[in-house]
Amino acid sequence: MATNLPTSIRLSPESEQRLNFLASQTGRSKAFYLRELIESGLDDLEDYYLAADVLERVRSGRERLHSAEAVRADLGLDG
Numbered sequence: 001m002a003t004n005l006p007t008s009i010r011l012s013p014e015s016e017q018r019l020n021f022l023a024s025q026t027g028r029s030k031a032f033y034l035r036e037l038i039e040s041g042l043d044d045l046e047d048y049y050l051a052a053d054v055l056e057r058v059r060s061g062r063e064r065l066h067s068a069e070a071v072r073a074d075l076g077l078d079g
Contacts, residue, residue, distance in 0.1 A: 009034075
């Protein structure tokens with residue numbers, strides 16, 4: 001079951017104006033567009049921050065790397 005989390009954010013005046021204009025021109029609510037932005041942007045943010053964490057682990061030697069050749073050999077894909 002989905003739950004709604006009331007959230008408050010502050011937008012720059014320019015962003016607020018653009019959001020108001022978009023909502024008025026399309027007949028949709030500002031909340032609709034904010035939800036769309038958050039839901040579509042979460043994938044990108046997760047990808048970025050989780051990848052940055054892995055990269056830091058690789059650079060610090062806490063994450064092991066495997067070459068494509070070694071993986072193919074381990075899986076028996078090199079014929």
